[in-house]
Every structure is written in C-alpha cells, then in structure tokens.
Amino acid sequence: MFARSAVRTALPVARSFSTSSARQTKVAVLGAGGGIGQPLSLLLKNNPLVTALNLYDIRGAPGVAADVSHVDTASTVQGFAADKLDEALDGTEIVVIPAGVPRKPGMTRDDLFNTNASIVRDLAAAVGRVSPKAHILVISNPVNSTVPIVAATLEKAGVFDPKRLFGVTTLDVVRAARFLSEVTGAPPSETRVTVVGGHSGPTIVPLLSQTKLGKDISGDVYDKLVYRIQFGGDEVVKAKDGAGSATLSMAYAGATFTGSLLRGINGEKDVTVPTFVKSPLYASEGVDFFSSLVTLGPNGVEKIHPIGDLSAAEEKLMAECLPTLKTNIEKGYAFVA
Ligand SMILES: NC(=O)c1ccc[n+]([C@@H]2O[C@H](COP(=O)([O-])OP(=O)(O)OC[C@H]3O[C@@H](n4cnc5c(N)ncnc54)[C@H](O)[C@@H]3O)[C@@H](O)[C@H]2O)c1
Numbered sequence: 001m002f003a004r005s006a007v008r009t010a011l012p013v014a015r016s017f018s019t020s021s022a023r024q025t026k027v028a029v030l031g032a033g034g035g036i037g038q039p040l041s042l043l044l045k046n047n048p049l050v051t052a053l054n055l056y057d058i059r060g061a062p063g064v065a066a067d068v069s070h071v072d073t074a075s076t077v078q079g080f081a082a083d084k085l086d087e088a089l090d091g092t093e094i095v096v097i098p099a100g101v102p103r104k105p106g107m108t109r110d111d112l113f114n115t116n117a118s119i120v121r122d123l124a125a126a127v128g129r130v131s132p133k134a135h136i137l138v139i140s141n142p143v144n145s146t147v148p149i150v151a152a153t154l155e156k157a158g159v160f161d162p163k164r165l166f167g168v169t170t171l172d173v174v175r176a177a178r179f180l181s182e183v184t185g186a187p188p189s190e191t192r193v194t195v196v197g198g199h200s201g202p203t204i205v206p207l208l209s210q211t212k213l214g215k216d217i218s219g220d221v222y223d224k225l226v227y228r229i230q231f232g233g234d235e236v237v238k239a240k241d242g243a244g245s246a247t248l249s250m251a252y253a254g255a256t257f258t259g260s261l262l263r264g265i266n267g268e269k270d271v272t273v274p275t276f277v278k279s280p281l282y283a284s285e286g287v288d289f290f291s292s293l294v295t296l297g298p299n300g301v302e303k304i305h306p307i308g309d310l311s312a313a314e315e316k317l318m319a320e321c322l323p324t325l326k327t328n329i330e331k332g333y334a335f336v337a
C-alpha cells in the first residue's frame, strides 16, 4: 500500500549522554506509586536527560520519591500527595501517565475502560490547565481509547497539540524483538521489529516481513510468533494470577520511550520509534490514531513514516486490526463528548 520506509527500526534503549549541553527537562510521573510507576521512576532517575522528576499518585508518591531521591544521579526528585496535582505538573515538559487499574485474568483491556477513562480524563484536564505545552505519554489501558480521551479532553480545553501526545506501545516492540530472538537464536539487538496498529490483541500488528531475520518465517512458527506478540500481555496477567499485569517490562519500555523522546527534544537527529499518535495513515478509513514509526524532535512528532510494504499475512492482520481500533478510538472520543 505504501512505499517501504527507509528508516532504521532499531529500538533505542535508554543510554547515557553527556549532560553538558543538554537542556533542563522536568518529567512528571502520574501514578508513580504503582507497579509500573515505581520502577519507571527509578529508571527515569537514572536518565541524565531528566533534570527534575516529579512523582505524583493518589497514594504513596512522597515515599517513593524519598526512596528514589537517594540514587546518586544529578536529577532532583519530589513527591506529591493526592491534593498536590497542580504543583506536581507545574513546569513539566513531559508527563508520563501509568495511573489506573491493571487487568486480572479473564479481563480484556477494554474491561478497564469504566475505571481508567475518568482517571485519565481528569489527569489530562489538569495537564491542559497547568502545563498545556507538555508532551503527554499515555501508558494507562486501554491505550487505544485512553489516548483519544486525552486528545478530546485537551481539544475541549483548546490546547490539543497532536505532536505532543503519545500512546506508549513500546512494550509490543520490546516483546517482538525478544520473541523473534527466541525463534531465530539471534540476539534481540538484531531482531528489531516494527509493530504498528494499536495496543490490544488483534490491533497489534508486527511487521515481520520487513525484518531480515523474520521475513522468511512462515506457517505454524509464524502464526505462533504473531500470537505471542499480540497476546504477550495475557501471558503475564495469567502468570501473575490476579496480582496485576506487566509492570517491570513495562517500566523498561516506558523508560525507553521517554528516553527516545528526551533525545529528540534535545536535538538528536533520526530518533525514530513506533508510537501511537494522531495519524493520517488510516484516517481515510476513520482510524484517527495509529501506531507506526515516528521521528521525534524538539516539538515531539516530527514525521510519521509510511507503513511500507505488507505481506499477504500482514494485510490480513491489518484488516482485522482496523475495525477494532476504530471502535476503541470512537469509544474514547464519545466518553469525553
Ligand atoms: N501501555 C502498556 O503497554 C501497558 C503495559 C502494562 C500496563 N499498562 C497499564 O498501566 C496501568 C497501570 O498499571 P500498574 O500495574 O502500574 O497498576 P497499579 O495498580 O500497580 O498502579 C496504578 C497506580 O495508579 C494510581 N492511581 C489511580 N488513580 C490515580 C489518579 N487519579 N491519579 C494518580 N494516580 C492514580 C494508583 O494509586 C496506583 O498507585 C494499567 O491501566 C495497565 O493496564 C499499560
């Protein structure tokens, strides 16, 4: 459908940078006391491009902040209790949102909508009021709906900038690299896969045909690999047996994506990773948000890359993805309207 994109699909992990020329960047984590929030805050404390870290939660953030603040990196850390949201957001350039409830076995991500939609809407409204220029990174599920909820909330407030809103789909990319490496025996650094679409079961579309080591996988091995990438979240939910969903791998993925955005904001060129953004790619089919390779720059989204050539199997996956994604997005919009 589209010409194959020439961009590199490698997943940049959080790396060390010289901070001498880096600008000051205050990052807020909303939901910092949770299963994702705590390790994510620790990993962000370890990123030299973060100069100040504001940790907010309705429960426990000051304790997490006191703990993380002892790590001997340069950034400052402050914790904010439930009634201090505006203070937590003041002056922030990046707001990462892992606030909300996780799944239990037997639930879909969409089953979280009733609880998480209002949490995300209220946090987005506060960001729009206090830090309208902040980049917002949404982790809370269902991502396919919570990102449109944030967009619609900011639109209502007259401050929506589509270049600054991201659904974090990095865990799908992390899983795809890991699982493909298990099939091929090659290290994950050589098995990077662009994963497009959304973040739930059939809306997750791994483009194995565009990878050197994945393009010839077929038959049962292909089907099982795609299924594992699409339903990797369920694997963790089942193994945790009622105690939640992925937290540690998600913290790694969230810190990786935040690190990529920080590098783009700081002027590094060609930082190109998959993320769920307001996108023209399938807008003609009524799908306003879509995850694909995006180049990140000082103002957030710099370029949304074409999907590239799809194999017949991927065309089929895409045909399954789009109607569900469209429904999920419309549900998010409708909640705010
Ligand atoms: N995008 C992804 O790939 C991905 C991966 C894993 C989990 N998730 C999602 O992330 C969310 C969090 O998962 P978790 O395991 O950390 O859950 P958790 O229950 O361990 O933590 C959630 C935290 O959010 C806090 N919270 C609730 N309401 C809040 C509010 N109004 N303001 C601030 N904080 C609030 C809670 O107090 C809690 O500390 C879930 O919705 C989960 O489905 C997304």
Ligand SMILES: O=C(O)C[C@H](O)C(=O)O
Binding pocket: 102, 103, 109, 141, 171, 232, 233, 234, 236, 237, 245, 246
């Ligand atoms: O599976 C979940 O509910 C959490 C997350 O979206 C994941 O992919 O691990």
